[in-house]
Each structure stands twice: as structure tokens, then as C-alpha cells.
Amino acid sequence: METATIAPPIKSEEYFINMGPQHPATHGVLRLLLTLDGEIIKKVEPDLGYIHRSIEKMCERNSYQQIIHLTDRLDYLSSHINNEAVCLAVEAALGVEVPERVKVVRTILDELIRISSHCLWWGVMGMDLGALTSYFYAFRDREMINDIFEETCGARLTMNYNVPGGLMHDIHPNFVARTREFLAHFKTKLPEYDRLLTDNVIFQKRTKGVGVLSRQDAIAFGASGPVGRASGYSCDVRVHHPYSALPKVTFKEALRTEGDSFARYQVRIQEMWESVAIIEQLIDAIPEGPHQVATDAVIKLPKGEFYQKVETARGELGVFIISTGTKNPYRLKFRSPGFSNLSLLNHIAVGGKIGDLVATMATLDLVIPDIDR
Amino acid sequence: MSYFTEIYHGVKTLLTGMRVTGRYFITSGKSAITQQYPDNRASLKMFDRFRGEVVMLHDENNEHSCTGCQKCELACPNGSIEIIWDRGVDPETGKKKKFIDKHIYHLGMCTQCGLCVQACPSNAIVWAQKFRKTRSTTEPS
Numbered sequence A: 001m002e003t004a005t006i007a008p009p010i011k012s013e014e015y016f017i018n019m020g021p022q023h024p025a026t027h028g029v030l031r032l033l034l035t036l037d038g039e040i041i042k043k044v045e046p047d048l049g050y051i052h053r054s055i056e057k058m059c060e061r062n063s064y065q066q067i068i069h070l071t072d073r074l075d076y077l078s079s080h081i082n083n084e085a086v087c088l089a090v091e092a093a094l095g096v097e098v099p100e101r102v103k104v105v106r107t108i109l110d111e112l113i114r115i116s117s118h119c120l121w122w123g124v125m126g127m128d129l130g131a132l133t134s135y136f137y138a139f140r141d142r143e144m145i146n147d148i149f150e151e152t153c154g155a156r157l158t159m160n161y162n163v164p165g166g167l168m169h170d171i172h173p174n175f176v177a178r179t180r181e182f183l184a185h186f187k188t189k190l191p192e193y194d195r196l197l198t199d200n201v202i203f204q205k206r207t208k209g210v211g212v213l214s215r216q217d218a219i220a221f222g223a224s225g226p227v228g229r230a231s232g233y234s235c236d237v238r239v240h241h242p243y244s245a246l247p248k249v250t251f252k253e254a255l256r257t258e259g260d261s262f263a264r265y266q267v268r269i270q271e272m273w274e275s276v277a278i279i280e281q282l283i284d285a286i287p288e289g290p291h292q293v294a295t296d297a298v299i300k301l302p303k304g305e306f307y308q309k310v311e312t313a314r315g316e317l318g319v320f321i322i323s324t325g326t327k328n329p330y331r332l333k334f335r336s337p338g339f340s341n342l343s344l345l346n347h348i349a350v351g352g353k354i355g356d357l358v359a360t361m362a363t364l365d366l367v368i369p370d371i372d373r
Numbered sequence B: 001m002s003y004f005t006e007i008y009h010g011v012k013t014l015l016t017g018m019r020v021t022g023r024y025f026i027t028s029g030k031s032a033i034t035q036q037y038p039d040n041r042a043s044l045k046m047f048d049r050f051r052g053e054v055v056m057l058h059d060e061n062n063e064h065s066c067t068g069c070q071k072c073e074l075a076c077p078n079g080s081i082e083i084i085w086d087r088g089v090d091p092e093t094g095k096k097k098k099f100i101d102k103h104i105y106h107l108g109m110c111t112q113c114g115l116c117v118q119a120c121p122s123n124a125i126v127w128a129q130k131f132r133k134t135r136s137t138t139e140p141s
Helices: A055-061 A064-071 A076-094 A100-128 A133-153 A175-198 A201-207 A215-220 A226-230 A261-283 A337-343 A345-349 A354-364 A368-372 B003-027 B071-075 B115-119
Strands: A015-019 A031-037 A040-047 A304-311 A316-323 A331-335 B053-056 B081-089 B096-105 B125-128
Touching: A031 A354, A040 A345, A040 A354, A055 A064, A055 A331, A064 A076, A064 B115, A076 A100, A076 A304, A076 A316, A100 A133, A100 A175, A100 A261, A100 A354, A133 A175, A175 A201, A175 A261, A175 B003, A201 A261, A201 A354, A201 B003, A215 A226, A226 A261, A261 A354, A337 A345, A337 A368, A345 A354, B053 B096, B071 B081, B071 B115, B115 B125
Parallel strands: none
Antiparallel strands: A015 A031, A031 A040, A304 A316, A316 A331, B053 B125, B081 B096
16 A cells, blocks of 8 residues: 655745736836735835826926926825915015915815815725725715816816916806805715714724834824824824915814824824815905916026925925026925825835735825826 | 624624615615716806817907917927917008917817916917817717
8 A cells, every 4th residue: 555645844935926007906007016925915115107207307497387287297186285385385485475365265275175185085995995885975075076176277187276476367256155065065975974984894894903103103204194193193284384374274183093094094084074174264254355466477586495395185295496596496306295105105014914905005095196206 | 892792783884884875775866966978968068267278269250369479389388389470561550570370289288287378468369168179980070
């Protein structure tokens, strides 16, 4: 009788897998090089550059009015806030004080686009974790905001509504009525978001304790926006360095201390409530006045360096302009929130499963054109 | 939490979510929130400020008000507008004057930023709301 051969012990080896550049969960052309042991993640290496458009270099060639429309294409979900960042930097450099009406309208539009961005994030996050319904509900509400933007600014996504010294046009006569209608609608829908997704047991099990980021690490990696605030790091530019009409309004900074995916989710849901509160404080009393102050046709900034930061839906966006006194900037640098938030992905995803990586990436809310520029 | 309590809570939260979707299933009826785009093409009206494409207005005598000042060409960030001009003699005053030969608008390079329309001093170019740039072969042009 033949003796049974003893099977050699199973050897486990690490292996690579590409997640992206065309993966639905990366929301764009981001390639992640995963080193895996079975299904456990050992290392995550983001590979960037698939949609690099050299926007910073193009800014050096363009005049200050022309730069603004390029910033639409950075983080296209908060394009109005990006436009405002450049406008505020140029206005501060020129020493131009914009009218009160401009400040109020800018802040209202900022918060509207923040809600719109978070709506999209909420829908897509549900979809990433296997709940397709949330996607349609979020887009239903987002559609109303897009209509407001289309009527007032002329475009739904890349609106290019800010110009140095004010706004391109005055607001549309229907703007106030439409915004009030949206707020009334949205306040009844936000509790529905909670009932549908936040309380869901499957959703909670997939997000609680996943991708935990401590406060020290959040500061060390330069995390900003909801990612930083979910770890207890108070980093809201709107609170610490208020701009436009923000000094006039009162709102609470959304803060959590858990630092996991669920905390980041809760921060964004709370931010939608806070944005609604900010708009409600401003919408009833938009001051009368001009929508623009006249600037020179050819804007020349004085020689020097200028920095302005604003809070986009993803975090802190900084615009750094070096001017040599000509009509083009010598150098223009964007500090984009997505880049810093992506840098901590390896830190928080290691040790988890691939399914957890999807949940972690969804709550980081990455917009790839913002990272690549 | 005990095993059965956990099951009870799980089922309860799932049913809460199902109630939201179920209510829409029953109450929404046929009032869809989406637009049935190709079917409503005849009745679809875009907003007045919608930036579709740049057009030069012509009056009933087929004349436009463009003076060939090239401000739109300078304002354009991508070189979408190209103006070919020539010098001629003004028939009224007899002085030399700049005349526009051609105003070329490259739609393919345009990013719809709106700076050219803002820059135009004589309101010669405006935004048209046309957003559909293609045509089916079965449609008349």
C-alpha cells in the first residue's frame, strides 16, 4: 500500500493589486497600488498624475481675471469657493473693499455649493457601500441647487461667477425665492437621510471603527476639513479666519472625537445642517447695493506675496500668489485639501480589509482633479 | 448586547429605511423628478443666463454691431475667439478706420467662462442657450 504524501504547509505571500485608475470606488482616475496579504492590506501607494493639467503653470500665463475660470476645474464640486479664494487674494492685494451685497451673496452661494457637494458625497458614499437608493435621493435634492446656480450664474458646475471686485452679474430676481424653497424642502429631507442610511445597522457596522485617525496624526498629516474635524482637530477656516460675510453669522463647528469613518460621516451630515443655518441667517436680508466695484481692465498686483485660505467642502484651500508687478502672477500655488487628505490614506488603511478601504476612501471624499491639478 | 437584541435592532433599522423608500414607492406615483430629456426637447427651455455658445447678433438688415476692437479676443483665456480685421476708409468721415473681416469662434476650445461677453463694449456677442451641438442623421439640419 502506498503511503500518503504529506502536503507541504501552505505558504502565504504578499501580492500587488491595482485599484484603479478606472475603479468606481476611486471616483476618478486615481490608481492605488495595494500590497495585500490575503485580504489584509499591508500598504497603499497612491499613484497620481492621470489627469494632471498643469493648472498652476497655466495660471502664470493668464491674467488675474482669466485665472478664476481655471480654479473651477480644481475641485469641481466646490468651484464657487475656489473662485472666491483667488478673488479674495487679488482683492486683498489690490486693497479693494467689495460691497456688503457681494459678501453676503458670495457666502450664500458658498454654503449652497457646500450642501450640494455633501449631497453628492452622501449619495455616492451609500453607493460605494452597496446602497443605491441614497444616490437618487441625494441627486434629487442636489438638482434644486444646480437649478439655482444655473439661473443665477449661467452654469451648473463650473460657474465662474466671481470676478475680482465682485460678481459677474447681479443675482437673478428668482434667486431668493428659489433658495427659500430649497431650504424648506431640504430641511424635511435631511432627517430622511438619517433614517435611510445613518441608522442602518449594516452601514454602521461597515463604518464604525474603520479607518481610525487620531488627532495627532490628523495634525501631522495636514488633514483639514471634515477629515480633521472628525478626529477632534478644530480646523474650520470659517471659524478661525472668517472671510466675506462669515463674521456676521453664528454657527457651530461640527466636531467629533472618534476619528473613524462614521465620525467623518456624521461631521458632514452636521455640516449640512450648519450650512442651512448660515443661509437662513443671510437670505432674508441681502443688502442692496452694487454687485461689483470697478477694477482696472488690466489688473496688475503690487510686487509681493499674497496668501488667502478658504474652507471648501473638502477642507482648507490656500492660494499663494507671488507677483512681480506684472499682469500675470510670477508663481501661483494652490494648497489643495484633497492632496493632504490622500496622504494619510496609507496610515489609516493598513491592517484593514479591501472593503474597509472603500469605506475609508468614501469618507475621505477625494476629488481627483483637486489632487492632481 | 445579547444576540437576539442585536437581531431585533438590526431588523428595526432596516425596516425604518424601508419605510422611507416604501413611502416614495406608494406616494410618488407618476410624478418623476427626472426630466425625460430627448422627449421634452420641444418644450425644454433653458435659463436666460445659461451659457451655451457665443453668437454674434445680426439685425434684420443682416448687420452686426461688432467694431473689431478685439477686446473679446484679449479677454479669452483659451484663444477661442479669433478676429481677422483690415483697415478701410470710413465712408462718412473719410478717415481711416479698422474694419472687421471675420469673427471666428472656435467652439471646441471654449470653456464657457463668459469673459468675452463681459468684455464686449458694444454688446455684439451674446450667449445663446443652445447646448445641443450634435444632430442625428435622421433629423433635418
